Amino acid sequence: MNDDVHVTELTLWDVPSATVVGEQVRFVVGARCSAGCNLGGRELGIYDQQGACVGMAKLGREVWPGTEALYVAEVQASAPPAAGSHQWEVKATGWDTEAPHAAGSYPVAIRVVDTPDCVVTVKAVDKESQAPIAGAHVVMHPYRAVADAGGVARVRVAKGQYDILVSGRGHVAACISVEVAADTAASAELEADQPWVPSDEEIA
Amino acid sequence: MTKKRGNKPGDDASISRRDFIKRGMVAGAAGVGAASLGGCATGVTQSASAAGIQWDYEVDVLVIGSGASGLPCAIRARDAGLNVLIIDQNFDVGGKMLHSGGQVSLGGGDPCQLRDIAGQGDKEGLLKVAPLHKPADMTEDADFLFKDITDWSVLDVGANAPYRYNDREMHRAWADNCPATRQFLMDNYVRFTRIQGTHGTGGVSRARRATTFLMLGNKTDVKAGTITREDAGIRGKSSSHFAPRFMESAAKWVAPNAVWNGAALTRGLEFSAREKGIQFMLNRRMTEIIREQQFAGRVLGVKASYSPRFDPDTKVRLESYYQNGNVDERRATIHIRASRAIFVGSGGHSANPQLRSMFYPAFNEPAFVSSGWAMIGPHGGDGSGIVAGMRIGANLAGMQQNLGITQSFHIPPRIATRDTYTDMLPGHPTFPFRRSTGITLGTSSYEHLIAVNQVGKRFFNELYVGRRHLSPIWPGGQRFGVPTHSLKHSQYDWRNCSPDWVRKMYNGNAALDAAMAMNEGSQPPHFYSGPLWAIFDQGTLDRDGWNINPPFTADNGYFFRADTIEELARRIEKGHEFQRVPLKYLSDTVRQWNSYVDKGADPDFGRGKDAPMHKIDKPPFFAAAICPVWHDSYGGMRINGKGQVVDTEGKVIPGLYSGGEASGGGNQHGLGRALVHGYIAGGSIAKERG
Numbered sequence: 001m002n003d004d005v006h007v008t009e010l011t012l013w014d015v016p017s018a019t020v021v022g023e024q025v026r027f028v029v030g031a032r033c034s035a036g037c038n039l040g041g042r043e044l045g046i047y048d049q050q051g052a053c054v055g056m057a058k059l060g061r062e063v064w065p066g067t068e069a070l071y072v073a074e075v076q077a078s079a080p081p082a083a084g085s086h087q088w089e090v091k092a093t094g095w096d097t098e099a100p101h102a103a104g105s106y107p108v109a110i111r112v113v114d115t116p117d118c119v120v121t122v123k124a125v126d127k128e129s130q131a132p133i134a135g136a137h138v139v140m141h142p143y144r145a146v147a148d149a150g151g152v153a154r155v156r157v158a159k160g161q162y163d164i165l166v167s168g169r170g171h172v173a174a175c176i177s178v179e180v181a182a183d184t185a186a187s188a189e190l191e192a193d194q195p196w197v198p199s200d201e202e203i204a
Numbered sequence: 205m206t207k208k209r210g211n212k213p214g215d216d217a218s219i220s221r222r223d224f225i226k227r228g229m230v231a232g233a234a235g236v237g238a239a240s241l242g243g244c245a246t247g248v249t250q251s252a253s254a255a256g257i258q259w260d261y262e263v264d265v266l267v268i269g270s271g272a273s274g275l276p277c278a279i280r281a282r283d284a285g286l287n288v289l290i291i292d293q294n295f296d297v298g299g300k301m302l303h304s305g306g307q308v309s310l311g312g313g314d315p316c317q318l319r320d321i322a323g324q325g326d327k328e329g330l331l332k333v334a335p336l337h338k339p340a341d342m343t344e345d346a347d348f349l350f351k352d353i354t355d356w357s358v359l360d361v362g363a364n365a366p367y368r369y370n371d372r373e374m375h376r377a378w379a380d381n382c383p384a385t386r387q388f389l390m391d392n393y394v395r396f397t398r399i400q401g402t403h404g405t406g407g408v409s410r411a412r413r414a415t416t417f418l419m420l421g422n423k424t425d426v427k428a429g430t431i432t433r434e435d436a437g438i439r440g441k442s443s444s445h446f447a448p449r450f451m452e453s454a455a456k457w458v459a460p461n462a463v464w465n466g467a468a469l470t471r472g473l474e475f476s477a478r479e480k481g482i483q484f485m486l487n488r489r490m491t492e493i494i495r496e497q498q499f500a501g502r503v504l505g506v507k508a509s510y511s512p513r514f515d516p517d518t519k520v521r522l523e524s525y526y527q528n529g530n531v532d533e534r535r536a537t538i539h540i541r542a543s544r545a546i547f548v549g550s551g552g553h554s555a556n557p558q559l560r561s562m563f564y565p566a567f568n569e570p571a572f573v574s575s576g577w578a579m580i581g582p583h584g585g586d587g588s589g590i591v592a593g594m595r596i597g598a599n600l601a602g603m604q605q606n607l608g609i610t611q612s613f614h615i616p617p618r619i620a621t622r623d624t625y626t627d628m629l630p631g632h633p634t635f636p637f638r639r640s641t642g643i644t645l646g647t648s649s650y651e652h653l654i655a656v657n658q659v660g661k662r663f664f665n666e667l668y669v670g671r672r673h674l675s676p677i678w679p680g681g682q683r684f685g686v687p688t689h690s691l692k693h694s695q696y697d698w699r700n701c702s703p704d705w706v707r708k709m710y711n712g713n714a715a716l717d718a719a720m721a722m723n724e725g726s727q728p729p730h731f732y733s734g735p736l737w738a739i740f741d742q743g744t745l746d747r748d749g750w751n752i753n754p755p756f757t758a759d760n761g762y763f764f765r766a767d768t769i770e771e772l773a774r775r776i777e778k779g780h781e782f783q784r785v786p787l788k789y790l791s792d793t794v795r796q797w798n799s800y801v802d803k804g805a806d807p808d809f810g811r812g813k814d815a816p817m818h819k820i821d822k823p824p825f826f827a828a829a830i831c832p833v834w835h836d837s838y839g840g841m842r843i844n845g846k847g848q849v850v851d852t853e854g855k856v857i858p859g860l861y862s863g864g865e866a867s868g869g870g871n872q873h874g875l876g877r878a879l880v881h882g883y884i885a886g887g888s889i890a891k892e893r894g
């Protein structure tokens with residue numbers, strides 16, 4: 001590559017772990033020039049695995065909070081019509097701003113699922129105190145949810161066998177195996193993580 | 205009268221070289237210059253180098269190192285009326301003991317055991333809590349203790365046998381001297397908590413731990429046993445010159461307002477040593493032990509070089525906390541004569557890549573340091589005492605024992621600092637060398653990062669990266685590798701290490717070994733494994749609440765943030781002193797990891813079964829250094845039960861003593877070993893002929 005050509009680096013986040021058939025896929029894409037150029041207003045294309053454009057997005061004018069030169073666009077596109085795993089790609093075409101910019105791209109994994117038929121209610125609590133763990137993360141792959149202030153997360157899933165992985169701030173993660181045939185409730189008792197002190201971890 | 209910092213070298217707290225020599229002469233020393241040394245020789249022809257030496261100082265006893273073995277040795281020799289000088293390569297006293305937990309596992313019926321057995325308090329009335337253990341759990345004798353520390357049947361959960369290869373003569377002496385050492389410490393301004401279990405790898409069935417403490421008060425006064433809140437440290441904000449680590453509450457073991465760690469032990473002993481007239485020549489690194497002949501005759505003295513440390517920002521020389529009794533000697537090289545004995549308590553070799561790589565070749569990597577790196581300085585733990593001993597014929601012992609104890613080298617769960625073992629906060633004079641305290645992670649925090657090597661590839665299941673093997677300990681139990689509990693533990697019993705038990709209790713992992721493995725960036729001739737990085741994102745901070753603000757991180761080359769992973773890699777390459785090769789795989793590694801999260805499984809290292817997996821995708825992105833540490837080292841000069849160094853023929857090297865990490869033959873973690881060594885040697889030296 002010509003040294004005078006800047007590189008466009010892309011990053012994506014908030015891509016849903018599972019999207020129900022017929023719903024919209026929403027995520028965020030950020031673009032940064034390797035030389036820190038202003039990319040505000042530049043356009044990005046989203047393409048499916050056949051190369052068809054499924055959406056466009058325009059980078060905002062403001063730098064994303066906490067970053068130095070990352071410009072961001074929120075993407076919304078229709079999910080593929082059939083359940084399964086799909087591979088999309090976000091592309092930044094070659095831009096000419098202050099300097100030529102090489103094209104950049106980033107893959108997007110889209111998992112489309114049928115409409116979930118059960119709700120699994122998971123309550124995360126501290127094993128010793130039984131206090132709820134707000135913000136606990138509950139993963140029943142591919143479904144994910146975050147617990148509310150009462151330590152309760154509701155996960156909409158298809159029927160089947162799952163390992164429920166639960167973790168919470170300051171607690172050791174736990175795994176519960178469940179067979180989901182109807183709406184189900186589960187409780188996860190997490191042990192508190194012990195703070196580490198040099199050479200004293202075995203202190204009585 | 206002991207004075208605090210603020211005194212300057214050269215004021216009334218220091219003494220002149222001339223005065224010092226005079227004091228030495230009072231104790232019967234020969235004086236200055238080679239010509240005056242003839243009367244001190246033992247009939248053996250001096251070596252050419254020794255014969256021509258102009259001695260700059262002369263003392264009865266010279267102690268190399270002011271740490272856990274050096275201070276007790278010096279005080280005991282001084283108690284016997286001898287003229288004692290301690291030299292130390294660092295600017296302050298204490299060695300690694302100063303940043304330790306101050307946990308001292310002794311036994312054999314020591315005064316703390318007897319006190320708790322009788323349900324008594326301490327003479328100052330500071331202990332307000334009842335004994336934590338039943339009398340039956342604390343009543344033991346020296347024979348049991350000796351068997352404890354030589355118990356071949358004890359394993360840890362990594363199936364290492366810590367005590368199997370312990371030197372029997374040395375540990376018999378250790379066990380016999382534990383009670384007297386505890387009393388000696390208590391007589392020198394060291395206060396101990398109630399007995400609380402046993403320190404990891406400090407004995408299983410019979411050794412008993414008590415920890416050193418001070419009481420919060422309006423004044424820092426070691427004699428009175430008090431310390432101000434400021435000197436004890438402010439949690440999450442500051443340490444102090446007195447205590448480089450925050451002193452935690454000891455309320456459970458003493459009383460409300462009690463605080464504990466190694467500063468309480470170190471400053472107590474140091475205060476007493478200075479009060480008793482022991483002299484300290486700090487900033488002075490021993491480089492050679494001089495013997496009458498290289499491999500024969502008495503040791504005569506040492507050659508030592510000036511090793512000051514300067515604040516990296518202000519360029520001002522660092523000074524010790526207490527200063528009375530300091531000898532302010534700044535010549536580049538001097539010779540110090542010791543008419544009666546030299547004690548080598550200069551510490552181990554955990555900071556010397558050449559020595560430690562004899563036992564674990566991957567630890568030739570200079571990026572990884574000894575615990576307490578900032579505090580002890582560039583010469584701390586450099587094995588100089590061991591090397592000097594080898595040059596005059598000292599035998600070695602227990603060198604393989606580095607491999608048999610889990611505290612030797614491991615990956616502490618603290619990132620974003622080079623000094624990962626120590627949680628020093630701003631306030632100690634050496635904080636500017638590290639600049640960041642580091643982010644301390646709980647076990648659960650590892651689910652929120654990926655760990656990569658110097659080329660940006662993952663190397664192990666991250667959930668295990670910060671976990672080290674737990675040590676065998678009293679009261680025991682499967683978690684600690686001890687099949688029985690409390691006094692039911694049967695010493696020397698084959699069942700403790702039967703194959704069935706090992707299968708049941710084994711919980712080892714090889715994360716460190718994977719971290720230190722060669723990779724695509726390892727280049728001949730050294731094949732360094734290179735630095736390691738924790739990679740995480742804003743999502744990590746949102747979920748787990750890590751504090752990345754100063755002083756936990758700093759712009760010091762051990763923490764980076766960037767808008768994209770590619771930019772993060774570039775910043776590491778440019779900004780980290782040991783990043784020798786590009787992180788060329790980092791971007792692909794992160795993308796692959798994110799794809800594994802999408803799939804719910806990690807085919808490379810098996811994550812996804814124990815804890816949720818999280819993508820690393822939300823900017824900004826962060827990299828924090830993961831630094832393995834070689835904490836304490838095992839293996840050093842061979843000593844006998846009197847603390848005397850012996851040569852390869854089993855003969856004592858006259859006048860040469862050693863202990864602590866400078867000596868070998870003892871796999872026994874913690875301060876108890878070194879403190880007793882110093883106590884033993886000090887007593888032996890007192891009996892040496894002058």
